[in-house]
Amino acid sequence: MISHDPNKIEEQKQAAIDLLKRELEDLKLDLSDLQDNKDDIEAIIEDIEDQIDARGEDGEWFERASRALSANRNLLRQERDKIIKKRNAIRAIERQLFEGPKIKGSIPAAHHERIVSQRDARVASLVGKISILNQQRKIYRDCVSVYLPTFVADLDVRAQELEDAAPRAEKEEA
Structure with a gap:
């Protein structure tokens, strides 16, 4: 046992x-x-x-x-x-x-040390990847919260300009 x-x-x-x-x-x-x-x-x-x-x-x-x-x-x-x-x-x-x-x-001590060092390397790698993902998430969040509303507002302004320009273009053609 x-x-x-x-x-x-x-x-x-x-x-x-x-x-x-x-x-x-x-x-x-x-x-x-x-x-x-x-x-x-x-x-x-x-x-x-x-x-x-x-x-x-x-x-x-x-x-x-x-x-x-x-x-x-x-x-x-x-x-x-x-x-x-x-x-x-x-x-x-x-x-x-x-x-x-x-x-x-x-398990033997030497093998245990090798396993621990490999585990530590994997943990460090994962921490690095998580850090990168957090940075990317922040960038995307900034894009969504800052740039997207600005972009949508610009599209709304452009759409309004096109709607206003359409009746003028019809009048000019007629």
Whole structure:
């Protein structure tokens, strides 16, 4: 169940951090062991190659040495793959420790800061847009309250002039 109590959330975060740290230490020990295994396999490969160089490439011995060399190279490749996986796991845990553990119902601090800054940018943008809209509304209100009545009055005067001019124009034509 998700707890909204800040103390409980902090306790959960601390427990998650402790667990991640223990897991990180275990992975580092595993990585050290894998590195030692890799070094041992490389030493075996070098010994086999040295013996091949010393004895030559003929006979049944060479075939056994070649098979052993091939098998050890495959083991070396597998150890390297394991090392890469352990390093990736270590990086993932270090990233989680840096960002903060993910507790159900909460978000990592770095992600929270990014969300807050994006929200603040959106709010600032909206405030700017609202300010522009308020300015435009004021301009339109001024147009309606000042310029439109003047324009309508000018139209009324012009219409009256045209009405007065129409009977004169009819008289002049007649």
